[in-house]
Amino acid sequence: MGSIAQKMTRAWRHATSSASEARRAFPDTTLTAIAEAIDAGERTHRGEVRLIVEKALPFDAAWDGITNRQRALALFADYGVWDTEDNCGVLIYVNLAEHKIDIVADRGIDRKIDTATWQAVCRTMTAGFKGGHFHDATLAAVAQVNELLHRHFPASGERTNELPDRPIML
Template sequence: MIWAKDSVFLLPMSILTRYFSKSDLDEIKSAVGEAESKTSAEIVPFFAESSHHYKEWAWFGAFLTGGLTGASFYTAQKVYGLVWNHEAMFAVLSVWIGAFLGLGIFTLLPKLRILLVPKNSKQYFVELRAKEAFLEEEVFRTKNRTGILIYISLFEHFVRVYPDKEIARVVPKSEWNEAVRLIVEGMKTGKKKEGIVASILFCGDLLKKYKIHAEKDDKNEISNEIRDGGKLL
């Protein structure tokens, strides 16, 4: 996570450099500056690889694999007419072996683990993390409460736009759907940078449309870099 404090930008931006080149990051930063030149708002793009570790779902994976191996043992026994000494013990043992294997697999393979997570649970953690990011990045600390957080959670495939209260008061919530769509479309087509840039520029035009104009003494209150949400999985 990168906080709004300038000193934090000295840390390696490992997640960002995994998905974006330096020229991509510079282009995103330039897009923020261009969009903000049309308005008094401060736009804060935030890129997270994931919004939660979902480690608790590894236990659910263990439950599934334990049940699967137990059912497989029972089925094989019935189909092939196998007769075992201490049959009940072997049945229980097959369940435990499957459960331990499943726990190891889903613990070590986070991309597989996240497939077990229901959509509403992913949405809950994305919403929670986005609100934390809004506070941590101090998006609310603008002169006229005109900050905007664009939160992107890659593995969950969710994007959220959170405007501060003065913008939310003027711009209808439905207007942000296009900003979300542009990023999602970019992610789907392998054009992450292009989608983010297009979304940022759209936000600038949208704010201009709703007459949130730049003031004469307008200052850049929040840095223009895209924030690194870190690795949670």
């Protein structure tokens, strides 16, 4: 990352992000609606979808210049999204302090869905977030992910839900 001033500005933004702001953006009713959308989508495909919303990076990560992508990859590993039977886990990571979204797809999915497609899903969220429409934008993005997974990995009978559907708030 750049200068000390840039590091300080970024670290300060993360340090001063509040849990109450995150709860206003993602209240319990929104988290429940997202979990229900993930569950409904997973009934139509073989993928496993996780949503992690982080109010801010830990101070040392922000100071050290950890990118949104690096953080998403770490959480993908930490929460076992990579560890699904069909290698078809998808993490949608939201960094509220920086208003950034990243999607990490397991290798089974990554072979069939390109980066540009995932970036379009991220743009759905960032465009909605700019207007304060966290609920609707997130549900629209989850619907897009479910549609992509249904198209490329349709359900093939009964399956076990390998990952919890409720979003994680960090």
